[in-house]
């Protein structure tokens with residue numbers, strides 16, 4: 001829409017410029033030149049703004065991400081939005097981990113699919129995956145079961161971190177085995193480049209969903225819900241977009257190697 005608006009302005013000014021030129025033939029040369037200088041500098045400004053806006057629009061858009069990505073085409077990816085239903089995960093400043101995890105997972109799904117990947121989520125709503133009344137272990141096993149059934153190329157669990165120290169902030173990615181370490185590295189790099197958060201690096205962890213995975217599996221902790229600044233960012237649509245873009249970039253880098 002913006003583009004059309006600017007093109008119309010340029011056309012309008014250009015047509016006036018022609019009229020002014022004809023009318024100006026009856027005026028003296030000094031006036032004509034003055035008018036021409038004024039009009040051309042105005043036109044220049046309009047053109048500059050037009051180009052700057054085009055640039056901004058391009059940089060902010062998913063243009064590059066919309067393109068089919070060779071390294072992602074046909075890849076099967078399982079995304080696991082951590083927690084759900086009776087287990088909201090970490091809760092702080094009125095925000096809930098479970099909401100961040102699902103919102104980012106859905107955005108990530110859209111991005112990866114636009115690039116040609118096949119994506120499944122372990123849950124699409126705020127719900128438990130295992131049967132009602134199941135233990136935490138059974139809830140985690142239910143996610144592992146989905147992975148064994150779907151047989152994806154990679155498994156990516158999305159979480160929000162917490163700490164008793166409200167000053168601690170930043171993003172980190174966990175892995176269990178060596179192949180998963182490569183994926184963790186790639187995702188962590190993509191994520192930090194995109195969100196510019198404190199880089200808390202990657203670390204080996206014995207988490208249930210990681211150690212019981214037969215395929216490269218990572219668990220991303222996007223940020224700390226116990227840090228007020230980060231909690232607010234994690235609740236924003238724009239920051240969630242940046243997280244999804246960063247993780248998507250990392251996944252595509254992993255497959256391109």
Ligand SMILES: [Zn+2]
Nearest residue numbers: 082089159160
């Ligand atoms: Zn969690």
